Amino acid sequence: MASLLCSLFVFSLFTLSCSIFTPTPSEATTLQRFQVAADPHNNLLYMSNEAADYCTWKGVLCENSHVMQYIVPNFNLQGIFAENTLTQLIQLKIMNLRNNSLSGPIPDLSPLINLRSLFYNNNFAGSFPSSLLMLEKLISPSLSYNNLTGSLPIEISILYNLISLKINSNHYTGALPPLSQPHLKAFNISSNNLTSPAYFTNTLGLFKPASFSGNLRSRW
Numbered sequence: 001m002a003s004l005l006c007s008l009f010v011f012s013l014f015t016l017s018c019s020i021f022t023p024t025p026s027e028a029t030t031l032q033r034f035q036v037a038a039d040p041h042n043n044l045l046y047m048s049n050e051a052a053d054y055c056t057w058k059g060v061l062c063e064n065s066h067v068m069q070y071i072v073p074n075f076n077l078q079g080i081f082a083e084n085t086l087t088q089l090i091q092l093k094i095m096n097l098r099n100n101s102l103s104g105p106i107p108d109l110s111p112l113i114n115l116r117s118l119f120y121n122n123n124f125a126g127s128f129p130s131s132l133l134m135l136e137k138l139i140s141p142s143l144s145y146n147n148l149t150g151s152l153p154i155e156i157s158i159l160y161n162l163i164s165l166k167i168n169s170n171h172y173t174g175a176l177p178p179l180s181q182p183h184l185k186a187f188n189i190s191s192n193n194l195t196s197p198a199y200f201t202n203t204l205g206l207f208k209p210a211s212f213s214g215n216l217r218s219r220w
Contacts, residue, residue, distance in 0.1 A: 026051070027054060028051035030085060030088045030089060031054055031060065031067070031085075031086075032046050032047060032051075033082065033084070033085045034081075034082065034085035034086050035047065036082075037079050037080050037081070037082035037085060038077045038080060038081060038085075038100075038102060039075070039077050039078075039079060040079050041076065041078065043076055043077065044057070044059070044072065044075060044077075045057075046058075054067075058072065058075075059071045059072035059075075059096075066089075066091040067089045067092055068092060068093050068094070069092070069093060069094040070086060070089065070092060070094070070095050070096070071094065071095075071096040072096065072097060072100070073096050073097070073098040073099050073100070073119070074098075074099045074100070075100055077101065077102055078101045078102070078103075079102065079103070080102060080104040081097070081102050081106065081107055081123075081124070082107065083107045083108065084107075087107060087108065087111045087112055090111055090114065091114055092114060093114055093115060093116045094116065094118075095112075095115065095117075095119070096118075096119040097120055098121040098122060098142070100122070100123055101123065102123040102124060103123075103125065104124065104125060104126070105124060105125065105126030106120065106124050106126060106129040108129075109129060109132060109134075109135065110131040112135060113136075114137060115135050115137065116137050116138060116139050116140065117140040117142075118138070118141050120141075120142065120146065121142055121143070121144045121145050121146070122144075122145045122146065123146055124143075124147070124148065125146065125148065126147075126149070127149060127150040128151075128153060132156075132159070133155050133156065133158060133159065135159075136159075136160075136161070138159055138161065138162070139161050139162055139163045139164070139183075140162070140163060140165075140186075141164075141165060141166075141167075142164070142166040142167075143166070143167045144166045144167060144168045144188070145168075145169045145170075146169075146170055147170065147171065148170040148172065149170070149173070150172065150173065150174075151172065151173055151174035152167075152172055152174065152176065152194070155177075156177050156179065157177055157178065157179055157181070159181065160181060160182075161181075161183065162181045162183065162184050163184060163185050163186065164186035164187070165179070165187050165188075165189075166186065166188045167188070167189055168188040168189055168190040168191050169190070169191040170192055171192065171193060172189075172192040172193060173193045173194065174194065174195065175194065175195050175196065175198060176189060176194045176195070176196065176204075176215075177197060178197040178199050178200070178204070179197075179201060179203055179204060180201045180203045181203060182203070187204075187206075187207045187211050188211050189211065189212060190210065190211060190212060190213045190214045191214035191215075192215055193215060193216050194215040194216065195215070195216050
């Protein structure tokens with residue numbers, strides 16, 4: 001009986017240790033998972049490459065064996081940006097998926113704590129990705145020419161380090177938040193269905209009428 005109890009105890013410890021110490025997928029595996037969901041026509045060719053060479057794969061730029069930039073515009077990606085794929089590349093600073101045909105919503109980006117620039121033009125549907133608000137280092141999000149709907153969160157003002165914000169040619173509604181980021185130099189919200197902000201800030205006053213054109217109402 002004692003021997004049986006001992007065996008059960010050891011098995012329980014082994015099972016617990018396996019559940020606690022399940023390894024995080026390698027960056028090569030993460031890239032391959034992205035391709036499986038996003039690239040049904042195998043334009044990226046990751047699955048046929050050696051995993052050890054992932055830093056030489058299309059669109060991948062590494063530093064110290066970590067993916068720092070992922071740049072795959074115009075690759076005719078026609079799948080989805082699946083959860084728990086590129087968002088596991090926590091050292092990533094730049095992500096460029098522009099001018100593909102990715103469908104569906106933008107996944108939770110909050111794990112990308114080092115992300116500084118993202119370019120998602122001409123891809124997605126859904127709403128403004130609220131997880132962007134958790135990316136304190138973000139300076140340049142570009143979400144233009146998508147099918148994004150709903151309102152812009154007032155909390156977008158907490159992205160203090162923004163130098164560029166381009167969300168033109170979507171279907172946003174409601175009032176434009178009163179943006180006041182001191183470093184904002186490039187700005188475009190044209191061709192949405194937005195109304196004027198509750199109050200007009202000095203930051204918004206820096207931009208020409210073309211940055212606001214094609215919305216429901218304006219006073220700039």
